[in-house]
Amino acid sequence: MNDWKIFKKESLPHKDIEHLPLPPSWRSFSSLEGAITEEEKRGATFQIRDEEVELVNAALYLRRPLLVEGKPGTGKTSLAYAIAHQLSLGKVLRWNITTRSTLTEGLYSYDAVGRLQSIRKQDPDSQNLESNIAKQESNQLDDIGKYVRLGAVGTALHQSQLKKPRVLLIDEIDKSDIDLPNNLLHIFEEGEFDIPELARIKKQQPVVKVFTSENEEVDITGGKIACKAFPFVILTSNGERDFPPPFLRRCIRFTMPEPDPDRLKKIVQAHFQEEADILEKAKPIIEKYQELQKKGQLSTDQLLNAIYLVTRNNFPEMDKDKLVEKLLQYLSNLL
Numbered sequence: 001m002n003d004w005k006i007f008k009k010e011s012l013p014h015k016d017i018e019h020l021p022l023p024p025s026w027r028s029f030s031s032l033e034g035a036i037t038e039e040e041k042r043g044a045t046f047q048i049r050d051e052e053v054e055l056v057n058a059a060l061y062l063r064r065p066l067l068v069e070g071k072p073g074t075g076k077t078s079l080a081y082a083i084a085h086q087l088s089l090g091k092v093l094r095w096n097i098t099t100r101s102t103l104t105e106g107l108y109s110y111d112a113v114g115r116l117q118s119i120r121k122q123d124p125d126s127q128n129l130e131s132n133i134a135k136q137e138s139n140q141l142d143d144i145g146k147y148v149r150l151g152a153v154g155t156a157l158h159q160s161q162l163k164k165p166r167v168l169l170i171d172e173i174d175k176s177d178i179d180l181p182n183n184l185l186h187i188f189e190e191g192e193f194d195i196p197e198l199a200r201i202k203k204q205q206p207v208v209k210v211f212t213s214e215n216e217e218v219d220i221t222g223g224k225i226a227c228k229a230f231p232f233v234i235l236t237s238n239g240e241r242d243f244p245p246p247f248l249r250r251c252i253r254f255t256m257p258e259p260d261p262d263r264l265k266k267i268v269q270a271h272f273q274e275e276a277d278i279l280e281k282a283k284p285i286i287e288k289y290q291e292l293q294k295k296g297q298l299s300t301d302q303l304l305n306a307i308y309l310v311t312r313n314n315f316p317e318m319d320k321d322k323l324v325e326k327l328l329q330y331l332s333n334l335l
Contacts, residue, residue: 004319024308025271039092043085045270046078047263052254056083059252065188065233067173067248070256072331073299076236079256080169083232087164093213093231094169095152097176103183106153106170108210110197115147145220148195148210155212156231157191158220165229174237181247188233188250192226199223259300261290267300268307275311282307285324296330303328 006016022028026041056079059066068076084092095106150158156168173181187193198208202222209217235251237243259267264286265279272278279286289303306327310320 021312024304026304039081040085042078043081043083045267046075046082047259047266047270048082049263052079055252055254060232062252063230065170065235065251067235067237067243067251067253068256069237069239069253071258071297072238073297073301074256074258075300076234076256077169077171080167080234083234084167089164089167089232091214092167092169093152093156094171097170097172097180099175099177101176101180103153103180103187106151107187107193108148108150108154108195110195111147111149115144144197144201144205145209145211148197148208148220150210150212150218150225152213153187154193154225155214156233157187157193157227158212158218158225160191160227160229160231165227165231168231168233170233170235172238173235174240174243181243185246185250191230192224195220195223195225197223258293261286264290264300264303268304271304272307278307278311281311285310288324289328292328292330298328299331 006020008014008016026038026045028038028041055066058064068079070076080092080094084090095101152168153170156166159166198205198210198220199222201208206221208220208223210220211217268278268282268286272282275281285303285306289298289306292298306324309323309327
């Protein structure tokens with residue numbers, strides 16, 4: 001039986017990496033024109049339930065954000081990709097939230113330091129930079145757009161001026177500072193915001209070209225961005241905190257359940273479409289996953305990883321059992 005290991009317990013270099021098989025379908029990264037992207041695969045393989053269909057449509061009709069709550073690994077973010085894929089709404093605009101995230105970060109960024117350094121380079125002999133800025137700003141107006149970049153939220157609002165809305169994924173909103181959900185309320189209600197750095201010069205320069213989060217150059221008029229079609233906003237939460245009632249009132253709420261046995265089989269079939277006997281080959285692993293899932297938190301990614309590895313190669317039974325055990329470790333130590 002051939003050894004499946006590429007990296008081995010030896011010190012001498014070898015060329016076994018040449019025998020590395022193709023990656024799993026959900027981990028294939030291709031830059032070839034016309035190749036299906038990882039995002040498209042994720043959207044195409046997501047298994048949609050009736051409740052999700054109803055609430056997504058409710059959010060679409062009402063132009064309200066969809067707040068999707070649930071445990072990690074249950075498919076909350078994948079729902080956003082499924083919506084964008086099915087409705088042909090383009091690439092999902094994603095804002096990953098951290099404890100330091102602010103509303104301004106989601107809307108736009110202004111590189112003031114970079115702009116000041118540019119001014120300094122034009123007049124390196126100036127001893128008083130502050131007084132020199134006013135003198136040179138008139139020469140810098142045409143360049144200010146180079147220092148402004150729209151964030152994911154700003155890009156979604158701007159590009160929703162087109163006929164179709166964009167899908168905006170605000171991921172793990174429960175990790176945010178306590179003020180961020182409330183700060184989003186105006187955006188959810190009004191669908192517009194000002195960029196002060198551009199609004200201040202709107203008389204001298206009514207239209208400024210800036211870059212979106214996708215590196216596309218667009219025109220901003222009067223320093224204001226106002227959407228014409230409210231973007232489809234999905235906010236995900238792992239349930240680490242509660243949200244204020246005014247914020248919840250503006251959202252359609254949905255709790256993503258953990259996949260039941262039937263849905264697990266559909267997920268496996270969707271990711272291994274070319275293998276008609278995959279459910280039979282993966283049956284012991286699925287059963288092991290379901291047994292462990294009753295005792296602790298697991299994600300479907302872990303199941304797919306285990307199935308891919310042990311069905312791809314001629315593993316010794318001992319290696320199979322060890323790998324499945326290692327790959328199906330709980331996401332939390334609290335049982």
